[in-house]
Amino acid sequence: MPLPESLYMPSLESLPQNKNTLILNIAVCDGGPQDDILRRHFVNFVRLVDLSVSEYEKTRQFLQESLPDHENRFNAVLSAVDHLELSVITVRRALNAMQPIVRHRQSPPINRTIKRALESFEGPLRDVRDSVVHIEERISSGDMQEGDSHALMVDTLGRTASVGKDTISLERLGIAIRMLHEVASEFSVYRELK
Structure with missing residues (x-):
């Protein structure tokens, strides 16, 4: 293993x-969305973004x-591989968690540049x-070629991580998390006009 x-x-x-800012905004300031479902989506999204930042930094x-x-x-x-896998999975979950917020009629607008950049990633x-x-399925089915990594491994230059035939840029991962964090920061202080 290089x-x-x-x-x-x-x-x-x-x-x-x-997440603490969002919880305080909701609990103390009666902030956040008034719609209960949208509020739950906010909390889930902000929590996942915080987790992705934490796993990325680890x-x-x-x-x-x-x-x-x-x-x-x-x-x-080996420890880095564990946290990188969790970071990738959590970023994907955060992107999925953002979709119902984007589609909700009472949702605040999301910066289009950020939205497009995240979609391209x-x-x-x-x-x-x-x-x-x-x-595990790919290993068992013989889809893995000799030399393919069976764990999310970082290249010797420290620029990308690959598993099987799939590769991701570590820099782009960091940029995507930073963009998600910007959206989560806006959501955490959001107050719906009454």
């Missing part, structure tokens, strides 16, 4: 968690510990997520 020699993964450690931390100047590189990269993300979730 280990990363460098890492090109933007830091998201400065992004604050939004991935980044372990990948930094897997670079050449660190001990226990192999253990660090959905294909590669879905492919990698599907490979992660269904890897």
Whole structure:
């Protein structure tokens, strides 16, 4: 298993968690959407975005510990794989959780540029997520070729992660999470006019 020699993964450690802001906005300020279903979608979406930021940052931390100047590189990269898989799955879930909000008639508008950028990222993300979730089936059915990774592994340049034939850019993953976080931040302080 090749280990990363460098890492090109933007830091998201400065992004604050939004779920507490949203809960306070709803509980104390009577904020958030008045529609109960839309409010539940807000809470679920914000929670998933916070989780994706957390898992992404844990991935980044372990990948930094897997670079050449660190001990226990192999253990660090295995931990990074675990958190990266969770991050990819959680980002996919957050994108899915955003859809009912976008379609709801009482939903606040979402920045079109962000929406389009996230839509362009959905294909590669879905492919990698599907490979992660269904890897056992692909191994058993013989779909895996020699040299294909059976776990979401980061390349030696630290720019992409691949599983099977599917690849995702770590930088684009970070950008997508940052965009989701921007939407979640707006949702967390949203107040519906009465």
